[in-house]
Amino acid sequence: MDNKKSINDLDISDRRNFFKRTAALGVTALAGTSLIASEDDHAIMHHPEWGQKWGDPVTKNRYGIPSAYEHNNTRRNTKLLASGNYRASIAVTPIHESEGIITPNGLFFSRSHGGTAHIDPKEYRLMIHGLVEKPIVLTLDQLKRYPSVTRTHFIECPANGGQEWRGPQFNSLQFAKGFMASAEWTGVYIKTILEDLGLKPEAQWMLAEGSDNSEMGRSVPIDKILDDAMIVWGQNGEALRPEQGYPVRLLLPGWEGNLCVKWLKRLDFAAEPWYAKEETSKYTALKPSGKAIQHFYANEVNSTVVSPSPEKPWTDLEDGDIVEIEGLAWSGMGTITGIDLSFDGGNNYVQAKIKGLLLPKSWTRWSYMHTYKKGEVLLLTSRAMDDAGYIQPTIDEEVSIMGVESVYHRNGVETWEVTPTGEVNHVQVRTPGGIKDV
Amino acid sequence: MFNTNYKLIATASVLSIATLFSAGCMDDGATPTKTTKANTATTIASIDGGVKYPVIGDKTGPYYVNNQSNMMKINNGRVPTANELVAWDKDVMPDGTGLPEGSGSVEDGEEIYEAQCVMCHGDFGSGGGGYPSLSKGNADELQKTLTNNRWKDPEADGPTRVFGSYWPVASTMWWYIRDGMPHTKSKTLSNDEVYALTAYMLNINEITIDGEEVDDEYVLNREKFLKIKMPNRDGFEPNIDGPNALKDVRKYYENPANFGAKKVNPATRCMKDCQEKSVVVTRVENGGISEFLPPMSVVRDLPKKEASDMGFNVLKNYEDNCMPCHVADGMGAPVTGDKEGWAEVLAKGMSGVYKNALEGINGMPAKGGASVSDDELKLLVDYMIDNSK
Numbered sequence: 001m002d003n004k005k006s007i008n009d010l011d012i013s014d015r016r017n018f019f020k021r022t023a024a025l026g027v028t029a030l031a032g033t034s035l036i037a038s039e040d041d042h043a044i045m046h047h048p049e050w051g052q053k054w055g056d057p058v059t060k061n062r063y064g065i066p067s068a069y070e071h072n073n074t075r076r077n078t079k080l081l082a083s084g085n086y087r088a089s090i091a092v093t094p095i096h097e098s099e100g101i102i103t104p105n106g107l108f109f110s111r112s113h114g115g116t117a118h119i120d121p122k123e124y125r126l127m128i129h130g131l132v133e134k135p136i137v138l139t140l141d142q143l144k145r146y147p148s149v150t151r152t153h154f155i156e157c158p159a160n161g162g163q164e165w166r167g168p169q170f171n172s173l174q175f176a177k178g179f180m181a182s183a184e185w186t187g188v189y190i191k192t193i194l195e196d197l198g199l200k201p202e203a204q205w206m207l208a209e210g211s212d213n214s215e216m217g218r219s220v221p222i223d224k225i226l227d228d229a230m231i232v233w234g235q236n237g238e239a240l241r242p243e244q245g246y247p248v249r250l251l252l253p254g255w256e257g258n259l260c261v262k263w264l265k266r267l268d269f270a271a272e273p274w275y276a277k278e279e280t281s282k283y284t285a286l287k288p289s290g291k292a293i294q295h296f297y298a299n300e301v302n303s304t305v306v307s308p309s310p311e312k313p314w315t316d317l318e319d320g321d322i323v324e325i326e327g328l329a330w331s332g333m334g335t336i337t338g339i340d341l342s343f344d345g346g347n348n349y350v351q352a353k354i355k356g357l358l359l360p361k362s363w364t365r366w367s368y369m370h371t372y373k374k375g376e377v378l379l380l381t382s383r384a385m386d387d388a389g390y391i392q393p394t395i396d397e398e399v400s401i402m403g404v405e406s407v408y409h410r411n412g413v414e415t416w417e418v419t420p421t422g423e424v425n426h427v428q429v430r431t432p433g434g435i436k437d438v
Numbered sequence: 439m440f441n442t443n444y445k446l447i448a449t450a451s452v453l454s455i456a457t458l459f460s461a462g463c464m465d466d467g468a469t470p471t472k473t474t475k476a477n478t479a480t481t482i483a484s485i486d487g488g489v490k491y492p493v494i495g496d497k498t499g500p501y502y503v504n505n506q507s508n509m510m511k512i513n514n515g516r517v518p519t520a521n522e523l524v525a526w527d528k529d530v531m532p533d534g535t536g537l538p539e540g541s542g543s544v545e546d547g548e549e550i551y552e553a554q555c556v557m558c559h560g561d562f563g564s565g566g567g568g569y570p571s572l573s574k575g576n577a578d579e580l581q582k583t584l585t586n587n588r589w590k591d592p593e594a595d596g597p598t599r600v601f602g603s604y605w606p607v608a609s610t611m612w613w614y615i616r617d618g619m620p621h622t623k624s625k626t627l628s629n630d631e632v633y634a635l636t637a638y639m640l641n642i643n644e645i646t647i648d649g650e651e652v653d654d655e656y657v658l659n660r661e662k663f664l665k666i667k668m669p670n671r672d673g674f675e676p677n678i679d680g681p682n683a684l685k686d687v688r689k690y691y692e693n694p695a696n697f698g699a700k701k702v703n704p705a706t707r708c709m710k711d712c713q714e715k716s717v718v719v720t721r722v723e724n725g726g727i728s729e730f731l732p733p734m735s736v737v738r739d740l741p742k743k744e745a746s747d748m749g750f751n752v753l754k755n756y757e758d759n760c761m762p763c764h765v766a767d768g769m770g771a772p773v774t775g776d777k778e779g780w781a782e783v784l785a786k787g788m789s790g791v792y793k794n795a796l797e798g799i800n801g802m803p804a805k806g807g808a809s810v811s812d813d814e815l816k817l818l819v820d821y822m823i824d825n826s827k
Contacts, residue, residue, distance in 0.1 A: 071741040076730045084567035084762025127526050138515035145514050147507035171722045196511040213624050215617035221684055223485040273678045275532050275607045277614040290585035294674040298486035300699050311736050333488025347713040360499045388488040393700040402698035403587040405597050428720045
């Protein structure tokens with residue numbers, strides 16, 4: 001009944017088109033083999049257990065959890081990216097299973113320098129002081145009294161892909177690109193708070209310091225504070241997860257995840273930067289000149305094919321199947337303006353289609369429709385551009401400037417190889433002698 | 439009535455913003471540079487080399503904003519007490535701001551290191567167990583390896599980045615030891631102990647102060663500390679010091695060639711025959727890094743219920759909490775499987791072994807830092823003993 005009603009609701013021309021399309025599809029579908037099944041499907045021919053008995057009462061799982069069948073959709077870690085006991089370590093997001101541009105809170109990548117702290121919100125305090133006319137201390141409730149803003153941004157560890165400067169290391173999308181995740185964040189612009197506190201003219205830098213075991217701190221230039229820096233407490237419509245700094249973290253849209261200090265306890269304004277451990281010993285990018293880039297803020301324009309991927313191969317595809325190649329693009333420097341897709345490892349490109357919302361400093365979904373030829377070998381390379389004018393460099397172009405020792409901020413194009421059997425491998429396409437002295 | 443109030447507040451607020459920006463905070467060319475097609479919003483160059491989206495009308499980029507709050511000084515919270523500021527404002531800056539008086543010798547530092555640090559950072563700071571190395575030898579010599587790069591020859595020597603060879607200032611070390619170390623019980627060292635450990639760090643990295651060798655007898659204090667010049671002090675770009683720092687940073691990120699980025703005119707980007715003919719496809723070698731936890735799988739089935747899931751998983755907890763230190767020599771902990779080592783420990787009697795495990799001993803924190811009950815911890819101790827017979 002419901003189906004009939006919805007067709008009747010279409011206007012005449014829509015209905016005519018609908019039937020025309022269905023008829024055309026019917027002819028091609030019959031020509032294929034997939035719709036002619038030789039045996040009845042057991043899944044259709046019997047009453048499944050879940051349809052014949054009571055399900056769970058609504059009183060179960062008052063905070064919902066994923067279906068038990070989804071247990072493999074989980075953060076993962078590897079000993080090679082860990083301190084001995086996983087306290088100064090990372091667990092990465094299964095972006096091969098990601099949908100849309102939001103990461104569920106339980107799958108958001110988790111990185112800490114002294115373990116995940118568990119803060120009692122009643123004892124939470126935020127101190128803002130230094131070169132301000134009026135220093136203050138806020139409780140969590142007082143902080144949440146400021147007018148809030150809600151923004152969708154990815155957070156990316158600048159070491160995302162950083163293991164692969166000298167060649168591909170991970171035959172896995174989760175580990176090759178999963179040092180990032182995306183959420184809708186709710187909090188207050190720091191500039192809103194500063195209107196009351198009054199910034200002194202000589203203030204150039206802000207220290208953000210966490211209250212965790214490692215007392216993680218970073219220096220932030222005042223430009224970002226007066227632009228879009230936020231103190232956030234909300235993540236995808238609920239409180240931050242402990243792994244994301246519950247109850248409060250700093251969010252610097254588009255900038256290194258490490259700068260988005262978690263378990264935030266203190267903002268200090270000063271005329272000079274602090275030289276904190278994570279802005280000297282690490283998170284600095286050594287170049288062939290022997291000089292290292294410090295204060296390397298924004299994650300540059302980047303992209304990856306998500307489907308297919310090593311985890312999501314095309315081994316089930318038949319000759320002639322129409323399949324959607326899907327991917328993500330993102331830039332910490334602005335808004336994605338376009339994505340090109342290559343089937344030959346970056347020699348020739350076509351323009352892919354952007355899908356869904358197009359937001360600044362956010363994941364952006366894109367796709368391209370492809371008719372699969374059984375046995376074909378492809379080198380799928382994606383290349384994104386942003387409205388700041390940047391495009392992803394080739395690996396040779398990036399290495400020519402950065403060398404291979406810089407660890408951080410690698411955004412050269414990424415390539416998946418589709419083998420004749422539909423397996424997918426992570427590869428890099430290089431030109432011999434392609435590293436040029438710049 | 440409301441409108442009148444609103445205007446008054448607005449006037450005051452505009453003044454404060456004018457003061458706020460007059461300091462050169464915003465002299466980065468606040469004129470709109472171009473229009474993006476994506477959002478039909480004007481963008482402005484940002485310090486990071488990217489763009490920012492100023493509020494135009496009631497929107498920033500694609501987002502609507504409530505402009506009312508821009509005009510208001512929202513008076514939340516309270517002013518901290520003097521004691522509260524002292525308690526939390528303890529950061530240590532390169533010029534000595536925040537660095538307290540105190541002193542400690544290399545000799546004392548070595549003793550503290552052997553008791554509290556060696557189990558993770560290894561003998562003489564050589565590293566281990568996934569924790570950072572603190573020294574690899576003479577700092578001045580190793581600083582010269584920073585130009586080593588394996589970009590053209592994968593077999594070449596790489597750079598050595600440790601405290602002595604890489605870190606630009608020593609205040610970072612003092613500050614981090616005091617607030618972040620030891621990792622299992624941070625913020626427990628006295629200022630003198632931090633001076634002693636810092637002295638030991640300088641010693642094993644063979645760093646001199648004012649031409650003087652930091653030998654075993656050397657006593658470091660605040661005055662001497664401020665004379666330390668790290669070998670790689672000038673090894674970083676862009677400049678972030680002094681009143682022109684932000685200008686220097688903005689200028690640096692205006693040039694994509696400084697930081698490995700690439701700009702393009704979208705209309706003329708290469709779409710056909712972009713590569714030279716002789717490209718090479720490099721693959722993940724020998725399966726690459728594939729020891730993932732949990733193992734990679736996209737299967738949608740019900741999780742296997744292991745007996746261990748019902749109760750306490752000894753093996754998993756051993757691996758997470760005990761193994762990192764009890765698996766290899768040089769960490770200071772008896773190695774699982776080492777009969778002699780454990781026989782020595784067991785000579786104290788089981789109650790003593792349990793007590794040490796529960797309360798911590800030497801570098802081992804209480805319960806090894808594990809979140810387990812006392813009874814569960816004893817299961818872990820039993821497991822190690824059973825596997826060391």
